[in-house]
Each structure stands twice: as C-alpha cells, then as structure tokens.
Amino acid sequence: MRKDKNTLLSAFNTAASIGFYLVSSVAAGILLGRFVDGYFSIAPWGTVWGIVLGMIAGMWSIYKKVVGGK
Amino acid sequence: MEHGHEIGSHPLAHFAGLTFNMDTLIMTWITMAIVIVLAIAATRRIELRPRGWQNFLEMAVVYLLEQVETNMGPKGQKLAPLIITLFLFLVVGNELGLVPGFTSPTNDINTTLGLALMIVAIVHVLGIKNKGFTRYIKHFFEPYIPFVVINIIEEVAKPITLSFRLFGNILAGEILLLVLGMLVPYFVPTLWLAFSVFVGIVQAFIFTMLSISYLSNSMQDGH
Numbered sequence: 441m442r443k444d445k446n447t448l449l450s451a452f453n454t455a456a457s458i459g460f461y462l463v464s465s466v467a468a469g470i471l472l473g474r475f476v477d478g479y480f481s482i483a484p485w486g487t488v489w490g491i492v493l494g495m496i497a498g499m500w501s502i503y504k505k506v507v508g509g510k
Numbered sequence: 511m512e513h514g515h516e517i518g519s520h521p522l523a524h525f526a527g528l529t530f531n532m533d534t535l536i537m538t539w540i541t542m543a544i545v546i547v548l549a550i551a552a553t554r555r556i557e558l559r560p561r562g563w564q565n566f567l568e569m570a571v572v573y574l575l576e577q578v579e580t581n582m583g584p585k586g587q588k589l590a591p592l593i594i595t596l597f598l599f600l601v602v603g604n605e606l607g608l609v610p611g612f613t614s615p616t617n618d619i620n621t622t623l624g625l626a627l628m629i630v631a632i633v634h635v636l637g638i639k640n641k642g643f644t645r646y647i648k649h650f651f652e653p654y655i656p657f658v659v660i661n662i663i664e665e666v667a668k669p670i671t672l673s674f675r676l677f678g679n680i681l682a683g684e685i686l687l688l689v690l691g692m693l694v695p696y697f698v699p700t701l702w703l704a705f706s707v708f709v710g711i712v713q714a715f716i717f718t719m720l721s722i723s724y725l726s727n728s729m730q731d732g733h
Contacts, residue, residue: 449715449719450719453715453719456712457671457675457720460671460675461671464667464668464674465663465664467667467670468663468664468670472662472666490663493659493660493663494663496660497659497660497663497664498667500660501664501667
C-alpha cells in the first residue's frame with residue numbers, strides 16, 4: 441500500500457505541529473489565568489499558575505503525541 | 511514598491527453594531543466561489559480516465575478519503591465532505607493571497623479562529639454523542655483527577671494552535687513577500703513566492719490532518 445508515504449507525511453505533520461503545542465498551551469494557560477485573576481481578583485497568581493500549568497500541559501500533550509503511538 | 515498595499519490592516523465596515531473586515535469578507539466570498547466553480551468544473555463531465563481538474567481534485571479527494579477511513583473508521587465517512595471542503599477552501603484561500611491584488615482570507619485571525627472553533631465545537635458535540643455525557647466528562651479526569659486542569663488547558667489550546675499556526679504562516683509569508691520585494695526586487699521574491707505556494711498547500715494539509723486527528727479522538731468509543 442502507500443504506507444510509506446503516509447508515515448512520512450504524518451511524521452512531517454508531527455514535526456511541524458509539535459512546537460505549537462508547547463506555545464499554545466502556555467497561551468491557553470495565560471488566558472485562563474487572566475480570567476481567574478479578574479474573576480477572583482487574585483492578580484497576579486492566576487496568571488503565574490496559568491503559565492506553570494500551561495507549560496506542564498504542553499509537555500503532557502507532547503508526551504502523549506510522541507509516546508502515545510499516534 | 512508603492513505604499514498602497516498594507517497587510518494586517520483591514521478596511522472596516524460597520525453594520526448593526528458589528529465590525530466587518532471587508533477585504534477578508536470579499537476574499538472569503540471569492541474563495542468560496544472558486545471552490546464551487548472548481549468542484550463543478552471537475553465533476554461536470556466525469557471520465558474514467560481523469561484529465562485536467564478532475565485529475566487534480568480526484569487525487570486530493572482520494573487521499574483525504576483514505577486518511578478519513580484509516581483515522582476515523584467507517585463512522586467517519588459522514589464527516590468526509592466537511593474535511594474535503596475544508597481542505598479545498600484552505601488551499602484556495604492560502605494561494606489566493608499570492609495573486610497580485612488579492613489577499614488571503616486566512617491572513618485574518620478571524621477566519622482561522624472561526625474555522626478552528628467550528629472544528630472544536632464539532633469535536634465536543636461528537637464526543638458527547640459517541641461516548642455519552644458521563645464518559646465524556648470522565649475523560650477530562652484521566653489519568654488522575656488532578657489532571658483536570660491540564661486537560662482543560664489542553665482543550666483551550668486546541669483552537670489556539672490550529673488557528674494561530676495557519677494565520678501566522680500565511681500572514682508572515684505575505685509580509686515577507688512585500689518586504690523582500692522592497693529590499694531585493696525580482697529574483698529573491700520570486701523564489702519566496704514559489705516557496706509560499708508550497709507553504710500554502712502544507713498549511714492547508716496540516717490544518718486538515720489535525721482536524722481529522724481531533725475528530726477521530728472524539729469518534730472512538732473504545733477506551
């Protein structure tokens with residue numbers, strides 16, 4: 441079949457998208473953190489924890505993408 | 511180069527309390543029209559041995575159908591028209607910006623974020639439909655309960671990754687084309703133009719493939 445071509449394309453796909461997982465998770469963390477800051481008025485702790493959790497989430501999604509087989 | 515062409519700023523129109531980026535709107539319509547014309551031209555006289563447009567479209571459609579089939583299984587067939595239309599829209603939209611006088615609808619974050627939100631909304635609706643509400647909620651707490659925060663951040667990050675990658679690549683490509691045109695005219699911009707054609711196809715492909723992989727996660731009812 442065209443298995444080789446598919447593997448190459450999906451590898452290319454993974455390589456092209458993996459950096460974005462890290463960045464966008466941090467961005468999402470900041471977004472949620474700022475919302476929490478505004479809602480509970482606890483600035484800057486929401487943003488700080490948002491960034492930290494965003495970094496962890498980014499690593500986690502890369503781990504799942506790389507090790508999880510798909 | 512004249513100062514006539516500005517990328518990143520849009521002519522605005524106000525209507526019923528809403529603001530519209532007119533260039534994006536018009537380019538989106540043009541893209542839609544081109545996609546419709548392409549599809550009609552390719553299917554009007556179908557031949558067993560494809561020629562011209564039919565050949566090109568058949569290649570794209572067959573490849574995407576194969577991807578849908580392997581990733582989502584027979585259940586995914588229902589979503590195949592959506593995936594194929596998405597790919598055609600993105601390819602035509604990305605390449606439209608390389609034609610002088612036109613801009614890409616995808617160099618506006620509103621277009622790409624809209625498309626990404628549509629995909630994410632479908633992912634969640636299909637997730638609830640296929641897994642049932644309790645199992646859908648439960649998968650946020652996997653593998654351990656504290657992971658709920660991380661899983662929610664991951665879900666919020668999905669539309670951000672999808673939209674910003676496409677938007678950033680296309681906008682940066684068009685800006686660089688203008689800057690190169692001013693700095694080193696003729697030869698270097700031509701090379702970059704050729705590369706941008708490639709980038710446009712690759713970005714449309716990546717957006718479509720990621721959509722397929724997000725959708726296939728919500729289609730699986732096992733584990």
